[in-house]
Amino acid sequence: MTTEAIASPMATRIGQALDRLRERRPLVQNITNYVSMDIAANALLALGASPAMVHAPEEIDDFGRLIQALAINIGTLSSDWVAAMTLAATVAHERGTPWVLDPVGAGATRFRDASVQQLLPFGPSVIRGNASEIMAVAASCGLGLSAARPKGVDSANTTSEAEVLSIELARHVGCVVVATGAIDFITDGRRQAHLANGSPLMTQVTAIGCSLSAITAAFCAIEPDRFDAAVAALAVVGIAGERAAAQTARPGSFRTAWIDQLAALDATAITSDLKLS
Amino acid sequence: MTTEAIASPMATRIGQALDRLRERRPLVQNITNYVSMDIAANALLALGASPAMVHAPEEIDDFGRLIQALAINIGTLSSDWVAAMTLAATVAHERGTPWVLDPVGAGATRFRDASVQQLLPFGPSVIRGNASEIMAVAASCGLGLSAARPKGVDSANTTSEAEVLSIELARHVGCVVVATGAIDFITDGRRQAHLANGSPLMTQVTAIGCSLSAITAAFCAIEPDRFDAAVAALAVVGIAGERAAAQTARPGSFRTAWIDQLAALDATAITSDLKLS
Amino acid sequence: MTTEAIASPMATRIGQALDRLRERRPLVQNITNYVSMDIAANALLALGASPAMVHAPEEIDDFGRLIQALAINIGTLSSDWVAAMTLAATVAHERGTPWVLDPVGAGATRFRDASVQQLLPFGPSVIRGNASEIMAVAASCGLGLSAARPKGVDSANTTSEAEVLSIELARHVGCVVVATGAIDFITDGRRQAHLANGSPLMTQVTAIGCSLSAITAAFCAIEPDRFDAAVAALAVVGIAGERAAAQTARPGSFRTAWIDQLAALDATAITSDLKLS
Numbered sequence: 001m002t003t004e005a006i007a008s009p010m011a012t013r014i015g016q017a018l019d020r021l022r023e024r025r026p027l028v029q030n031i032t033n034y035v036s037m038d039i040a041a042n043a044l045l046a047l048g049a050s051p052a053m054v055h056a057p058e059e060i061d062d063f064g065r066l067i068q069a070l071a072i073n074i075g076t077l078s079s080d081w082v083a084a085m086t087l088a089a090t091v092a093h094e095r096g097t098p099w100v101l102d103p104v105g106a107g108a109t110r111f112r113d114a115s116v117q118q119l120l121p122f123g124p125s126v127i128r129g130n131a132s133e134i135m136a137v138a139a140s141c142g143l144g145l146s147a148a149r150p151k152g153v154d155s156a157n158t159t160s161e162a163e164v165l166s167i168e169l170a171r172h173v174g175c176v177v178v179a180t181g182a183i184d185f186i187t188d189g190r191r192q193a194h195l196a197n198g199s200p201l202m203t204q205v206t207a208i209g210c211s212l213s214a215i216t217a218a219f220c221a222i223e224p225d226r227f228d229a230a231v232a233a234l235a236v237v238g239i240a241g242e243r244a245a246a247q248t249a250r251p252g253s254f255r256t257a258w259i260d261q262l263a264a265l266d267a268t269a270i271t272s273d274l275k276l277s
Numbered sequence: 278m279t280t281e282a283i284a285s286p287m288a289t290r291i292g293q294a295l296d297r298l299r300e301r302r303p304l305v306q307n308i309t310n311y312v313s314m315d316i317a318a319n320a321l322l323a324l325g326a327s328p329a330m331v332h333a334p335e336e337i338d339d340f341g342r343l344i345q346a347l348a349i350n351i352g353t354l355s356s357d358w359v360a361a362m363t364l365a366a367t368v369a370h371e372r373g374t375p376w377v378l379d380p381v382g383a384g385a386t387r388f389r390d391a392s393v394q395q396l397l398p399f400g401p402s403v404i405r406g407n408a409s410e411i412m413a414v415a416a417s418c419g420l421g422l423s424a425a426r427p428k429g430v431d432s433a434n435t436t437s438e439a440e441v442l443s444i445e446l447a448r449h450v451g452c453v454v455v456a457t458g459a460i461d462f463i464t465d466g467r468r469q470a471h472l473a474n475g476s477p478l479m480t481q482v483t484a485i486g487c488s489l490s491a492i493t494a495a496f497c498a499i500e501p502d503r504f505d506a507a508v509a510a511l512a513v514v515g516i517a518g519e520r521a522a523a524q525t526a527r528p529g530s531f532r533t534a535w536i537d538q539l540a541a542l543d544a545t546a547i548t549s550d551l552k553l554s
Numbered sequence: 555m556t557t558e559a560i561a562s563p564m565a566t567r568i569g570q571a572l573d574r575l576r577e578r579r580p581l582v583q584n585i586t587n588y589v590s591m592d593i594a595a596n597a598l599l600a601l602g603a604s605p606a607m608v609h610a611p612e613e614i615d616d617f618g619r620l621i622q623a624l625a626i627n628i629g630t631l632s633s634d635w636v637a638a639m640t641l642a643a644t645v646a647h648e649r650g651t652p653w654v655l656d657p658v659g660a661g662a663t664r665f666r667d668a669s670v671q672q673l674l675p676f677g678p679s680v681i682r683g684n685a686s687e688i689m690a691v692a693a694s695c696g697l698g699l700s701a702a703r704p705k706g707v708d709s710a711n712t713t714s715e716a717e718v719l720s721i722e723l724a725r726h727v728g729c730v731v732v733a734t735g736a737i738d739f740i741t742d743g744r745r746q747a748h749l750a751n752g753s754p755l756m757t758q759v760t761a762i763g764c765s766l767s768a769i770t771a772a773f774c775a776i777e778p779d780r781f782d783a784a785v786a787a788l789a790v791v792g793i794a795g796e797r798a799a800a801q802t803a804r805p806g807s808f809r810t811a812w813i814d815q816l817a818a819l820d821a822t823a824i825t826s827d828l829k830l831s
Contacts (some may be wrong), residue, residue: 035591035607037312037353041483045640046528050481052382053312056355059386066385076591078610078634080355105606108620204817206595206605251600252813259529263481285627314589314630318760323805328760329659330589333632336663343662357632538760 011274014232015267017223026068026221031055031085032215033075033104039255040071043211046262047105049218055084058180064091068221071097071214074106074115075207082115084173089122098125098220098229100215106243107136116140120173127169128178128213130155131162131228138165139173150182159185167192176226178216180209184234196275197238199245201254210260212237212270233277239273240265282482291509292544294500299325303345303498307330307491308362310352310381313484315427316532317348320488323539324513326495333507341368345548348491349401351383351392352484353386359392366399375402375497375506379490384413393417397450402503404446405455405490407432408439415442418449436462444469451504455493457486460513465504472508474515474553476522478531485535489514508553516550565828568786569821573779580622580683580775584768585609587658589627589801590761592800593809593830594625594831597765600816603772609638612809618645622775624653625768626678628660628669629761643676652679652774652783656767661690670694674727679780681723682732682767684709692719695726721746730780732770734763738788742781749785750829751792753799755808762812766791778829785830793827 027050032040037053044051054063064070069094072085092099101124103116116137127137132155138144144165157180168176170189179185184195202208215237220230243264244257304327316332321328326380331340342477343348347369349362369376374483378401380393393414404414415421436458447454447466457460461472479485495527496506520541521534560800569823586594591607598605608617615778624646626639646653653756655678658672681691686709692698698719713735724731724743733739738749756762769791798811799816 016585033607034311035589035595038315038483038592041312042528043481045481053310054382055353056385058356058389059354059388062386062388074607076607077613079612082528105608109608109616111610111613111616118376204599206592206599211485248814250814251596251817253811255531255596255813256533259532260525260527311588315592315760318589319805319809322758322760330587330630331659331663332630333665335633336631336665339663339665533806533810534808537802537804540805 009232010102010276011271013228014143014274015210015270016221016231017228018221018236018265018267018270021218024051024222025212026218027052027066027216028069028071028218028221029054029063029067029088030061030071031081032071032073032210032214035075036210039207040211040214042259043262044214046214046259047218051214055081057084060084060088060091064088064095067097069217070097070218071102072099072119073102073104073185073210073213074112075104075210077112077115082118089119093122098167098217098226100126100128100213100217102210103127103129103133103137104210106133106151107139113140123256124173124175125220126176126178126216126230127173128180128216130209131157131179131181134162134169134177134179135165138169143172152199155181159183176230178230178234178276180212184238186227186230186234191227193231193276195234195238197235197242197273200253201239201245202241204251205255208251235274235276236262236265236269240267242273283289283440285402285543287508287553288548291512291551292547294496294505294509294525295542295544297426297499297515298495301499302327303495304329304343305491305495305498306331306340306344306347306365308365309348309350309487309491310431312352313381313487314349316484317491319536320539321491322496323536324366324492324495328491334361334364336362337365337368341365341372341374346385347374347495348374348379348494350379350381350398350487350490351378351389352381352391353488356391359450361393363395366396368396370399375494375503376492377401377403377405377490379487379499380404380406380414381487382550383410390417401450402497403453403455403493403507405452405457405493406432406471407486408436408456411439411446411456412442415446415459432458436460455507455511459517463504463507463511468504468506470514471554474512474519476518478528479518481528482532482545486507511541511554512547512551513539514548519550525543561624564785564830565825566787567782568828570825571773571782571786572790572819572821572824574776575772576749579604579778580621580772581606581624582625582768582772582775583621583642584618584625585635585642586625586627586764589612591762593761594689594765594768596813597816598768600813601769601772609635611638611641614638614642615645618642618649618651621651624651625656626653627656627658627764627767627772628657628666629764631666631669636672641670643673647676648753652771652780653692653766654678654682654771654774655777656682656764657681657683657687657691658764660687661693667694678713678727678729679774680730680732680770680784681727682734682770685711685713685733685735688723688731688733691718692723695723698720698722699724706750709735713737730784732784732788734766740781740784740788745781747785748831749788749792751789751796751827753795755799755805758794758805759809789824789828789830790816793823794819796827
């Protein structure tokens with residue numbers, strides 16, 4: 001089976017999911033790090049979703065009634081925010097609202113690992129991290145012998161090193177796991193896919209990974225199959241990145257062009273550019 | 278009376294206010310949400326004001342002596358920040374410093390409505406929100422029968438639906454009320470105006486509304502008539518938006534172009550572009 | 555001795571430092587203000603360093619083992635953050651990790667001055683502020699008769715007014731002091747240098763000064779002579795600013811162009827553009 005043979009029906013499904021997202025304009029709550037708030041909100045808006053950054057424990061229950069998805073990102077952590085994240089995950093779990101966990105910097109500190117362990121019981125729909133982060137989360141679940149080499153919030157591992165642990169983690173938690181890198185790996189413990197879209201410039205702009213997690217939550221709001229939702233999010237983010245990189249080789253301009261391309265993206269672009277296998 | 282007949286002397290006054298703002302360079306304290314901090318600070322700088330983001334209770338009294346205006350925005354709320362906002366509003370009230378309230382997401386949660394009610398007694402000079410937010414603030418003041426349909430932090434109401442409640446709210450609080458949308462509505466309970474400047478792209482970039490509230494505070498610092506100050510802020514933000522939209526149709530580039538146009542704006546641009554009635 | 559005669563070997567050293575920074579890609583922890591997080595992270599990435607924004611007391615000790623430098627910036631202060639800053643400075647001091655202090659708004663409130671005094675005993679490698687901030691820090695150390703006229707977070711003093719106090723402060727604390735302005739002044743209490751690179755547009759974009767402090771920390775990670783590290787940081791930031799200003803006269807575009815130029819900068823650009831005396 002060639003790459004194209006798989007990509008073609010999936011490309012159609014991604015295009016339809018994007019149309020549906022723009023039509024329904026899902027409200028996505030983000031409890032995310034300070035660094036990513038601006039770009040994640042702008043990426044969600046550019047794509048066609050409705051972002052809201054809400055984290056006060058006092059209003060999480062009320063706000064939880066309004067949202068269609070939740071993204072939790074542990075980038076700039078503090079104990080207050082872990083409490084808010086835990087409450088939001090609880091509420092999402094009870095109500096069946098899909099939620100995405102971005103375990104930024106997992107493995108770098110015990111506080112991060114403990115925070116992730118506190119959140120996992122509430123059943124994330126998708127865990128999205130770089131290869132080192134995914135391997136560290138797996139290790140903190142007692143899976144495998146961790147070879148994660150996190151470097152602050154950057155990854156020192158390739159996604160191919162993370163594949164086996166990603167599958168184990170997906171089965172252990174019962175969710176979709178996405179390990180991003182030059183080649184992205186997506187699995188729900190049963191199915192798996194590789195995506196080759198994207199550009200090295202995406203690692204030279206802060207919080208594009210965080211924005212991807214937020215966009216994954218937006219797709220979960222309109223696509224019940226979380227594996228498909230995760231693939232769709234990776235595809236639009238990566239294709240927009242490639243198209244932006246065709247316009248500029250510099251990170252400042254690239255950030256702007258990437259947002260522009262998210263807004264410009266349509267089903268035709270996905271069909272023509274998708275590199276899925 | 279035609280639109281032009283009204284606009285012409287007002288355009289002149291707005292141009293003069295902008296010149297005065299750039300000459301005096303007012304120091305504007307912002308206690309605002311994390312999402313808007315970067316763009317609001319850059320918008321104030323581009324226009325010619327001096328922004329400062331200061332929220333520690335320990336320094337609000339000291340800092341309150343230095344500022345010419347205050348903007349309070351409840352976007353990313355928490356109980357600590359509500360306490361800081363309340364203290365800053367108290368200090369501004371005591372010293373006669375003009376302050377602007379941006380009730381982001383009012384009506385979406387009880388915590389937001391309670392926070393707004395806690396702040397209103399300290400006499401904001403201007404309340405600026407989208408139509409749903411203004412209607413929700415009015416409702417939480419016991420005015421009218423709320424038909425507000427907030428959608429997260431976006432509006433599901435038009436400003437024409439919000440006009441009657443805006444006037445009632447302005448009279449109830451004793452301030453200027455601005456409901457923004459495709460057509461902006463401004464009232465002090467006695468006078469009213471409609472502004473048709475702006476671009477739909479302004480809703481595709483996060484926190485342009487928050488930046489407008491900060492810019493409204495900057496104009497309050499140099500224009501004692503708060504109705505005129507609010508109109509001036511709306512005019513410069515909307516005209517810059519139109520001019521930016523003439524340069525690009527994409528939200529990433531638009532954000533950059535809007536900041537550029539705020540810096541480039543002068544009295545001539547206002548006279549030629551103002552759509553006030 | 556002419557300017558060129560001094561600049562030439564220094565330009566070579568700065569170019570070598572930049573190459574080393576890109577090769578080693580130091581992990582720089584930032585405990586900084588909310589306004590600057592996005593631009594500081596992007597500036598560090600564009601230059602070639604690895605930024606991390608980490609401030610939870612629970613993880614400062616763990617994370618401190620991974621980093622090569624630390625930048626502390628008191629822009630949007632609160633008591634919780636002062637505690638985190640103090641802990642991080644303590645850990646850096648114990649481990650010999652270089653750290654940079656950016657005393658944003660020093661002199662504007664007693665809370666800021668007290669926070670700076672709480673941090674100074676932990677031996678910053680470099681203090682970087684505008685002229686008013688440096689003069690205020692010196693004054694709060696009991697040096698000179700302060701003539702600092704801070705205006706919120708902007709400066710009302712020129713760096714030439716701050717020279718004597720900068721030297722006294724450098725000797726008092728035992729660190730490098732950098733006072734930035736149209737002409738930047740750098741001293742370690744013994745050596746001194748003036749840098750004339752930069753553009754007035756740099757003051758029309760928020761947090762370029764904060765980003766400079768973060769970049770100074772990155773250079774301290776790879777250059778044991780902190781005086782040279784500070785000069786290198788000022789040089790790359792200022793030269794990138796000049797080159798960006800040659801592309802655009804507007805602040806929105808300038809912000810993007812400045813990031814682009816940081817990524818594009820190389821030893822040749824430094825040799826040709828450096829204005830050091």
